[in-house]
Amino acid sequence: MAMTRVRPGRPTMALFKPRSRPERLTRAAVRDTAVIDWAAYIDGHRVCTDSVADAVRLIRDGRLDAGDEESAGFVWVGLHEPSAAELTELAEVFGLHPLAVEDAINAHQRPKLERYDDTHFFVMKTVGYVRRPPEEAEVVETGELMVFCGADFVVTVRHGAHGELATVRARLEERPERLALGPAAVLHAVADRVVDGYVNVAEALQEDIDEVEETVFSPERTDEARRIYRLKREVIQLKRAVGPLAGPLRNLTGRRFVPDDIKEYLRDVEDHLTRVRELVESYDELLNPILQAHMTQVTVADNQDMRKISAWGAIFMVPTAIAGMYGMNFDHMPELHWRYGYPMIVGVIATICLTLYRGFRRNGWL
Template sequence: MSVIRPLRAAFELAWRQRPEEPAPGTGATAPASDAVVDCAVYRDGVRRPGPQDPAAAIGQARRRGGRGTFVWIGLFEPSEAELAGVAEQFGLHPLAVEDAVHAHQRPKLERYDETLFMVLKTVRYVSHGELTSTSEVVETGEIMVFVGSDFVITVRHGAHGGLGALRHSLEQSPRQLAKGPSAVLHAIADQVVDHYLDVAADVRDDIDEIESAVFADTRGDASQVGRIYQLKREVLELKRAVTPLDRPLQQLSETSIGVVHPEIRSYFRDVADHLTRVADQVGGYDALIDSILQANLAQVQATQNEDMRKITAWAAIIAVPTMVCGVYGMNFEHMPELRWKFGYPLVLAVIATASWLIHRGFRRNGWL
């Protein structure tokens, strides 16, 4: 297991760092910009052949018209200049564009006229051979989605959370894709929340492992505190991605929004239910880690108290010969049994007897 998990982590990282690719069999050409990983026009749920230049694509979509015709542009970590060009072509709000460029946003949903802007936090479980006080357990990224009546623009930040496979999967369901840009938004939100569930299950394995380690050592191990605290920080990272997404999904499922197809609202309710489940799990993990931390600290404290009792007991035993030897070491002329032949053996016997009686008393009381 210690060998397989690091290899698996390296493989997953290498795979997820690949840029998302156009769906196979579509005849798509290379993107016009390095930031544009895919750009396509969809009509009635079917991808149409054409250029991957955003300006040409939106022009083609608007010439054909129709509710089921839209363009989907996928961007990966675009620069400010690259996103500004796209924003000008699609009339995106400057505040939303600024958020999309700089990332590090909380999950949210904002409306700018007829355009929706949604931020979702992506998460990935980082495989590791053994949890340490510096292990990274949860890696986060972001997906920003601009949704209009005839376009959807996705901006992805982070080495994971690619949308290439999702795009290909949607293209295999033209009936769903024909519902327009909101169908793409739902599919992205659904994939993100499903990844939350997968990561939560993997984090649970780490919690079980550290819980077993803590309670297997009844004497307590202070070195476990660093591991527990690191795991708690990673769970809080997951919690910051999950919890704020509840309100945006509730808005999409309960509020009538022009760019959201009426049939898609019920799909958002299903995603919201899944999010509630994972939020409950993460909240339970946070509370469980607190309990494990308190139990470990209690074990450490109990061990320290036991050690202090033993030290105190031995100090009391050693005090007897120390006191007697100290008295006889003062060289007074008139000392008890000082010139008696058996005085020295008698003093040693008294010291041994007193020490034995004290030791026995401490043993009976559980101090030794």
């Protein structure tokens, strides 16, 4: 399926300096460009070029270098945390709206779908469940993924460490018939990747919530309040990412530039999103009674401790009172000069203490 160009060809060499294709990057690597990957796709097949400018010229001018063969398709450019200058340079090439470019640079947007002329701007939140020191606690980290989708181009802008699209591009390139459907196929694949990330995080949260629930209702005394509050915060983080995406994703299925075949897949992604949203809502409802049960157990345990302390205090009060009475050193006191006075007092103290101990033990105080 060939894409029809809707914009006249324009010179692009002055706008984009030729760049060598970047190597696979690690987190520690220092980049001189935010461009992760790019390619021109003609009838679903990838055409590698030496620079982004060559890819754009191949699609829009219908030629590469000095060739005269006409071509049609779209360009897919992927960026990671671009600077304002880099994104502005792309905006000049693809005609991106300044407001959308500003949103993509700032990267503090809610999930949304907006249209600027013939370009659609789609914003999604990415999530990941990672461990952080010093307690090695698992937390939900969020990022953002913006997609500029036009008739002959797709520009993906990623902020954060999650939601990488290299695997998405590789899987799409294995299915040229899907890529031949145009930029909407890329938009569906990206949305599907993001929602799959929601599913993975939701499943990881489910495991942690089940573990906390089992610990709270175990006979052993534990202090899980901090962990429960942390899980509630992670659920809220996930809810902020999942909830607002439902509306834009639903609106996307009604746009004309999306082929009917892609609309079916988008509805499937929407179903997955709905399932995740329901799971997140259930997590929030489940954590509240778990927290209340834990606080009730803490209160009951404190009351038991107070009863034990009170019982032992009552037992030790008996020898303290008798010893204090005989420690007043009066000359005339009962059994003070009797030969068996001391053993008798010790026996009385032991008898009273043992009686109290058995009584408290029978009543469950000790």
